[in-house]
Amino acid sequence: MKILFNKPYGVVCQFSKHDKHETLKDFIPIPGVYPAGRLDTDSEGLIILTDDGLFQHQISDPKYKMQKTYWAQVEGAPKESDLDELRHGVDLGDFKTLPAEIKIIDQPKTLWERTPPIRERKTIPTTWLEIRISEGKNRQVRRMTGKIGYPTLRLIRFAIGAYTLVDLDLGMYKIIRE
Known part of the structure; x- marks a missing residue:
């Protein structure tokens, strides 16, 4: 069984109780499934849960090269030349990333409001990027940008591989039986 879940901001990717935040258990009342990979508490979007080890x-191990697609709203207005470093792999100190596919995009049309909203400064623009990577190390996209x-x-x-957030509202899940 596979479960696609659109994780809201502030939710912890665990089933055990957390003192300060909601967890997966608050949204998914299905026993025996576990997240295939995680998202930080301050990140949103697609989590796949499964009972298939x-x-x-295959989702979590980079050797399988399952591509993950992220939308990142960044502070500032990067030029293509700024993004080239990510396209070639960037040294983050403890590891060098594999090359990323990255492009500047318009703000996604199907985007929900985030609670709480991000901090924006009137004098500094923001830019949306679409970033595709096959790794998924701790806070990798944030560290890259x-x-x-x-x-x-x-x-x-x-997205994770062919699985996407299309038709999946924030805080909702759907079961995929293949």
């Missing part, structure tokens, strides 16, 4: 491993001087203000995982 092999599928869970920060490394090139454009901190991520909002991060949404839109």
Whole structure:
């Protein structure tokens, strides 16, 4: 069984109780499933939960190269030349990322309001990026954009492989039986 879940901001990717935040258990009342990969509490978007250990491993292990697509709203207005470093892989100190596919996009039309809203400064523009990577290390996208001087203000995982957020409202899940 596979469950697609659109994780809201502030939700922790665990089923055990958390003192300060809602968890997956507050949204998904199905026993015996586990997240295949995680999203930070301050990130939003697609989480896949499954009871299939092999599928869970294929999503989380970079050797399978399952691509993940993120929408990142960054502070500032990067030029294509700024993004080239990410396209070639960037050294984050503890590891060098694999090359990312990255492009500047318009704000996604199907985007929900975030609660709380991001902080925006009137004198500094923001830009939306679509970033595709096959890794998924801790806070990787945020670290990548920060490394090139454009901190991520909002991060949404839109897709994992062929699975997407299309027709999946915030805080909702759907079961996929294949």
